[in-house]
Amino acid sequence: xxxxxxxxxxxxxxxxxxxxxxxxxxxxxxxxxxxxxxxxxxxxxxxxxxxxxxxxxxxxxxxxxxxxxxxxxxxxxxxxxxxxxxxxxxxxxxxxxxxxxxxxxxxxxxxxxxxxxxxxxxxxxxxxxxxxxxxxxxxxxxxxxxxxxxxxxxxxxxxxxxxxxxxxxxxxxxxxxxxxxxxxxxxxxxxxxxxxxxxxxxxxxxxxxxxxxxxxxxxxxxxxxxxxxxxxxxxxxxxxxxxxxxxxxxxxxxxxxxxxxxxxxxxxxxxxxxxxxxxxxxxxxxxxxxxxxxxxxxxxxxxxxxxxxxxxxxxxxxxxxxxxxxxxxxxxxxxxxxxxxxxxxxxxxxxxxxxxxxxxxxxxxxxxxxxxxxxxxxxxxxxxxxxxxxxxxxxxxxxxxxxxxxxxxxxxxxxxxxxxxxxxxxxxxxxxxxxxxxxxxxxxxxxxxxxxxxxxxxxxxxxxxxxxxxxxxxxxxxxxxxxxxxxxxxxxxxxxxxxxxxxxxxxxxxxxx
Numbered sequence: 186x187x188x189x190x191x192x193x194x195x196x197x198x199x200x201x202x203x204x205x206x207x208x209x210x211x212x213x214x215x216x217x218x219x220x221x222x223x224x225x226x227x228x229x230x231x232x233x234x235x236x237x238x239x240x241x242x243x244x245x246x247x248x249x250x251x252x253x254x255x256x257x258x259x260x261x262x263x264x265x266x267x268x269x270x271x272x273x274x275x276x277x278x279x280x281x282x283x284x285x286x287x288x289x290x291x292x293x294x295x296x297x298x299x300x301x302x303x304x305x306x307x308x309x310x311x312x313x314x315x316x317x318x319x320x321x322x323x324x325x326x327x328x329x330x331x332x333x334x335x336x337x338x339x340x341x342x343x344x345x346x347x348x349x350x351x352x353x354x355x356x357x358x359x360x361x362x363x364x365x366x367x368x369x370x371x372x373x374x375x376x377x378x379x380x381x382x383x384x385x386x387x388x389x390x391x392x393x394x395x396x397x398x399x400x401x402x403x404x405x406x407x408x409x410x411x412x413x414x415x416x417x418x419x420x421x422x423x424x425x426x427x428x429x430x431x432x433x434x435x436x437x438x439x440x441x442x443x444x445x446x447x448x449x450x451x452x453x454x455x456x457x458x459x460x461x462x463x464x465x466x467x468x469x470x471x472x473x474x475x476x477x478x479x480x481x482x483x484x485x486x487x488x489x490x491x492x493x494x495x496x497x498x499x500x501x502x503x504x505x506x507x508x509x510x511x512x513x514x515x516x517x518x519x520x521x522x523x524x525x526x527x528x529x530x531x532x533x534x535x536x537x538x539x540x541x542x543x544x545x546x547x548x549x550x551x552x553x554x555x556x557x558x559x560x561x562x563x564x565x566x567x568x569x570x571x572x573x574x575x576x577x578x579x580x581x582x583x584x585x586x587x588x589x590x591x592x593x594x595x596x597x598x599x600x601x602x603x604x605x606x607x608x609x610x611x612x613x614x615x616x617x618x619x620x621x622x623x624x625x626x627x628x629x630x631x632x633x634x635x636x637x638x639x640x641x642x643x644x645x646x647x648x649x650x651x652x653x654x655x656x657x658x659x660x661x662x663x664x665x666x667x668x669x670x671x672x673x674x675x676x677x678x679x680x681x682x683x684x685x686x687x688x689x690x691x692x693x694x695x696x697x698x
Contacts, residue, residue: 191227191228248459271315495666633664
């Protein structure tokens with residue numbers, strides 16, 4: 186692959202460094218995936234030659250030399266670019282982890298007499314300074330209360346899946362008003378919690394890679410096993426571990442695999458650390474993202490009539506209105522409208538969760554204030570009701586009181602729809618049949634997609650089924666509103682009109698993680 190001068194310069198600097206550990210003193214030879222990362226960060230420029238990439242997400246399994254690569258980036262930023270006044274930081278969950286990246290960078294530097302002449306290593310404070318350039322690098326732990334970093338140029342958030350100190354991350358990544366050239370890198374492996382800045386960044390990165398979010402200043406590399414991949418297959422290992430068979434020894438991976446086959450907890454570790462599979466929840470997954478997105482054709486909006494499902498927030502949750510009706514192609518339009526309050530957007534924005542991006546792109550409607558403005562939502566729904574003929578609207582019986590009169594005046598014919606297991610079973614099964622038969626047109630709406638992916642289901646002995654969240658912080662009300670709309674459409678249509686046939690559970694069974 187051909188690289189521009191800026192990329193070649195960065196790659197050449199790093200490949201003039203030397204390895205540490207068992208191969209200490211050997212020259213660095215970057216693998217193709219490492220060259221791609223370096224070339225993108227330093228070689229992607231605008232017409233004036235200025236670096237474009239400001240934020241990077243590196244999601245790699247263990248044994249892929251993540252720490253070594255970012256240590257090389259730190260040294261190039263400090264010593265290879267000829268810049269002055271650089272303030273560089275790495276953040277880790279605790280002091281021991283923070284010391285790892287510092288020691289790696291220091292060991293590389295100690296083996297290069299020419300570079301070492303320009304720098305000073307200060308182990309007591311985990312700093313590397315370049316006095317002549319008034320620049321430095323410091324390793325911080327998430328336990329730190331330091332107020333430094335307001336004008337940081339480079340921030341590495343190492344093993345980020347373990348960090349929950351959002352304030353420290355904000356402290357060193359905001360306030361760069363004097364910086365034109367800066368960079369933040371999230372580095373980590375799959376974890377066990379969603380309430381972290383890293384998981385929020387992971388969701389953002391996935392949407393960026395899928396083209397849902399447009400951001401020319403962003404770059405992400407995600408190496409993970411996908412749904413349906415065989416965790417025991419060497420082909421999966423090669424796909425997920427780009428250094429497999431190189432400095433990631435195949436024999437070492439196989440040794441861990443043999444243990445994973447014998448012990449369940451070792452299997453979970455193998456899947457998390459080597460295949461990058463999040464270990465957050467267990468249970469039954471509803472539908473795969475692949476099946477859901479196979480129905481991503483845009484809704485036509487020309488159905489003769491629509492059924493609507495509404496799932497409303499009492500205070501600060503999301504509220505969803507989803508329209509469902511057969512369009513002129515004989516498929517089923519799914520048209521979602523989803524609201525949150527401004528406070529929710531602001532809370533999520535600090536970790537680059539998608540709420541702010543979804544608002545900017547028009548997929549999420551925001552009412553001002555610290556709680557949802559029900560009157561404003563009702564006003565917007567009234568406008569929606571003038572554009573679409575809504576035959577009937579299902580509303581959770583618990584929230585029917587404040588909406589019933591408003592919806593009735595709009596001609597939306599509200600009816601209470603039970604959230605009980607028996608009432609939910611047939612609508613959910615029917616909706617799943619339509620997803621698997623590719624009979625929906627939902628346009629790939631990213632908020633609804635996120636909510637669908639947050640669903641797990643539980644069944645009783647009679648195969649009755651109900652939606653549940655994977656985790657408490659997840660939202661599924663858009664998907665629930667859709668199922669409720671199907672629930673009120675179901676009794677008004679014949680089996681032939683609805684296309685009811687063999688149950689998907691008879692032909693495929695439930696998806697189990």
